[in-house]
Amino acid sequence: MRGSVTVLDAGGHLLGFRRDDAAVLISGETSTRKAYTALQLDTPTADLVELVRPDGLFHTLPTALDRPLLFLAGGVPLHRDGRLIGAIGFGGGAPEQDHRIVTAAIAEADLA
Known part of the structure; x- marks a missing residue:
């Protein structure tokens, strides 16, 4: 999978970032942003998707903050x-693929 990975510490500071040369820039x-969101809400982003739908609890939250x-996912x-010690985010594939990559990396690093 061609993509980017971001690792943040508990304060939201960048610990590591890597983007594959062939990954899409975004x-x-x-x-x-996925790592930051998971960190701020202490929840996997895959579990939050429903909350930002038009009738969801966090419908306006994604744009209400400075960041x-x-x-x-x-x-x-x-x-x-x-x-809570930090968060990891992956982007580059379909959201479900990104989630699987992150959870596999966490399991491999024995952080699950």
Whole structure:
């Protein structure tokens, strides 16, 4: 999968970013926003998609902040010993593919 990956610490600071040379340019932005959204709401972005539909609880939230959130699958918060330590986001594929890539990476790194 050609794409971008972003890793943030618990404060939302960039720890790591990598974009494949052949990835679409926007994948860098989407991976970062997905990680930021997962971090801010401490929830995988795949679980938040329904909340921004027109009748959803967070319908206006994605654009109400200085740094917009992105409610597409592919962002997952990271926990260690029950504590939020950061988040990872991937962009470049279909949202479901991005989510699978992130969850596989988390499992491989033993952060699940």
